[in-house]
Amino acid sequence: MSRRDELLTVPQVLDELGGVSRRTFYRWRELGRAPVCIQLPNSELRVWRSDLLSWLDSRREAA
Numbered sequence: 011m012s013r014r015d016e017l018l019t020v021p022q023v024l025d026e027l028g029g030v031s032r033r034t035f036y037r038w039r040e041l042g043r044a045p046v047c048i049q050l051p052n053s054e055l056r057v058w059r060s061d062l063l064s065w066l067d068s069r070r071e072a073a
Contacts, residue, residue: 017048017056026062 023045024030038044045065047055 015058015060018059018062020055020057023057023062 018026020032020035024032024035027035035044039047045057046061047057049055
């Protein structure tokens with residue numbers, strides 16, 4: 011049974027990433043290295059949990 015996907019706010023994403031700063035996250039976006047974001051009509055950003063997990067998997071390095 012798969013868990014229902016959910017939209018995360020930027021603070022939730024930062025928390026999931028272990029406290030990465032907002033500035034770092036937006037810098038990653040400028041560089042095209044952040045997870046895929048959705049911009050809402052009020053200009054707030056959201057990230058699907060599944061996109062965050064896929065992005066994290068893509069960053070995994072072979073040990």
